[in-house]
Amino acid sequence: MKKTLLSCLVGWLLAVPATYAQTQTPTRAVKLLLGKGESQHTHLASVYNAHRGTATITLPGRSTGRSWNSTANRWNTSGAVSTYSYDSRGNNTQVVYSDSATAMPEGKEFYTYNSRNQVTEYSDQNWNGSAYVNDEREQYTYDAQGNNTLQVRQTWNGTAWVTQSSYRTTYTYNTANVVTSRVYEQLNMSNNIWEQDGRITFTVNANNQWTEAVYQEWNNGAYVNDERTRNITWYDWGKLLPSYYEDQEWSGGAWVDDQRSTITYQPNGSYVEVQQQPTAPNMWVNDDRITTTYDNFGNLILDQTESWNNNAWTITSADRTVLSYTATNEVRRAVEQEYNTSLGRYVNSYLTTYGSFVTLATRRATGLEAAATLHPNPTAGTATISLSGLREQGTLPAEVLNVVGQVVQTMALRPQQGSIKQEINLTTLPAGVYTVRVHTSDGAVTKRVVKQ
Structure with a gap:
């Protein structure tokens, strides 16, 4: 081989x-x-x-x-x-x-x-x-x-x-x-x-x-x-x-x-x-x-x-x-x-x-999570995640999970002056409920989104 x-x-x-x-x-x-x-x-x-x-x-x-x-x-x-x-x-x-x-x-x-x-x-x-x-x-x-x-x-x-x-x-x-x-x-x-x-x-x-x-x-x-x-x-x-x-x-x-x-x-x-x-x-x-x-x-x-x-x-x-x-x-x-x-x-x-x-x-970044937004929700294709108050200077790993916990998409989010505002493309995924999870030094931030 x-x-x-x-x-x-x-x-x-x-x-x-x-x-x-x-x-x-x-x-x-x-x-x-x-x-x-x-x-x-x-x-x-x-x-x-x-x-x-x-x-x-x-x-x-x-x-x-x-x-x-x-x-x-x-x-x-x-x-x-x-x-x-x-x-x-x-x-x-x-x-x-x-x-x-x-x-x-x-x-x-x-x-x-x-x-x-x-x-x-x-x-x-x-x-x-x-x-x-x-x-x-x-x-x-x-x-x-x-x-x-x-x-x-x-x-x-x-x-x-x-x-x-x-x-x-x-x-x-x-x-x-x-x-x-x-x-x-x-x-x-x-x-x-x-x-x-x-x-x-x-x-x-x-x-x-x-x-x-x-x-x-x-x-x-x-x-x-x-x-x-x-x-x-x-x-x-x-x-x-x-x-x-x-x-x-x-x-x-x-x-x-x-x-x-x-x-x-x-x-x-x-x-x-x-x-x-x-x-x-x-x-x-x-x-x-x-x-x-x-x-x-x-x-x-x-x-x-x-x-x-x-x-x-x-x-x-x-x-x-x-x-x-x-x-x-x-x-x-x-x-x-x-x-x-x-x-x-x-x-x-x-x-x-x-x-x-x-x-x-599992440790959750509850303060960051409370301030985070993911919109529009539901969405027909894309959604924008907004997150502020970050301590990281480098990129943050993130993923999208389906309802059974499988990772169906990964991405790297790049903070600028402690904040993130980045579009997530879900157009290729079938309709359903997904979880967007961002890994930070304070713990994981998770948000649910419905793909129509």
């Missing part, structure tokens, strides 16, 4: 709108959007609960994971128990791991966050038989637009943290705050000097959308072409969901076609990506097809790759998750299965059961 732009575009600007999610392996598009070295940690609070825009959220206090014993044809009796702690915003701040059979401690993870709910530090500890001891940690810094600018990975040497790697990213923006370039640097650990690693230059059209991205590597004191993605068209620019793009490689002093992708989407976020390879100039043949399916709660239930053989699609790899819900729509059981190409069927892989649910009263 060729590397794809879409796999990382989908998640770059969005908190995962799911009550259960699987972390996918980043592909070539990490260069384009996530950035080299950027963390792939997925904390439970952002993947387990959809944060339905209400004053409370329900999250599991505990889960048990067991692997499948194919010899005995049953789930193993012992497994890993995870116990979760949360902050007032529903962010997972601590996970304690233990053995389900012996209750023996195994380790801990810790997370801290900024006002945007972005992870600023991750650390873990191991159990040495009598106490928890530090193992490693990662620290993250972000710019005013919420993009990661620094990542530092450190390990514990017994008395102090020692830096093992560090990556730095510098962004350039146009007047509309659209990224026009990203420059990557890596810290040389032997001399403690930052060294150029690579850069991406984006072409932006009149609608302030990317149409091309050129990736260059730093080699012998200069940037040299490596890959580019061109002719990008967008299904939804606000969510960074492309509908078409072409990948090329730099070879022999010229750009050479490598693959092209066409993506179709379903209203709930599911999509199918068809990748094609060139056989001659302007001639393409099917290569791979990627199917990513979500259920009606926005949870990933299928990640499948097929190859084109003998004029037909054949599954080459696939993972699916069978979910069971509580009466109030929290995931209580997740069965992960892998497709066995030899047997031609799915086989069990891992079972996670969730329990000890806790309901949290």
Whole structure:
């Protein structure tokens, strides 16, 4: 399977709108959007609960994971128990791991966050038989637009943290705050000097959308072409969901076609990506097809790759998750299965059961919320949100949620002298009731709107 732009575009600007999610392996598009070295940690609070825009959220206090014993044809009796702690915003701040059979401690993870709910530090500890001891940690810094600018990975040497790697990213923006370039640097650990690693230059059209991205590597004191993605068209620019793009490689002093992708989407976020390879100039043949399916709660239930053989699609790899819900729509059981190409069927892989649910009263910016307005309401297409009294100087993340808590639109609001007045376009959404949620350092501001 060729590397794809879409796999990382989908998640770059969005908190995962799911009550259960699987972390996918980043592909070539990490260069384009996530950035080299950027963390792939997925904390439970952002993947387990959809944060339905209400004053409370329900999250599991505990889960048990067991692997499948194919010899005995049953789930193993012992497994890993995870116990979760949360902050007032529903962010997972601590996970304690233990053995389900012996209750023996195994380790801990810790997370801290900024006002945007972005992870600023991750650390873990191991159990040495009598106490928890530090193992490693990662620290993250972000710019005013919420993009990661620094990542530092450190390990514990017994008395102090020692830096093992560090990556730095510098962004350039146009007047509309659209990224026009990203420059990557890596810290040389032997001399403690930052060294150029690579850069991406984006072409932006009149609608302030990317149409091309050129990736260059730093080699012998200069940037040299490596890959580019061109002719990008967008299904939804606000969510960074492309509908078409072409990948090329730099070879022999010229750009050479490598693959092209066409993506179709379903209203709930599911999509199918068809990748094609060139056989001659302007001639393409099917290569791979990627199917990513979500259920009606926005949870990933299928990640499948097929190859084109003998004029037909054949599954080459696939993972699916069978979910069971509580009466109030929290995931209580997740069965992960892998497709066995030899047997031609799915086989069990891992079972996670969730329990000890806790309901949290999320922190709301009640003063800001009382002064905020969203009009006209109802609306046939657009509504303007007005908000004042903000302390932030940089952009604020915001989203639109449907009645079941799925994120259907995201945006970045830009305060000017502590106030926001920005139009929200709902024209592409079906009629119904939606929640607009703005994240501030004082808490979340939520407003309901009816789309006619």
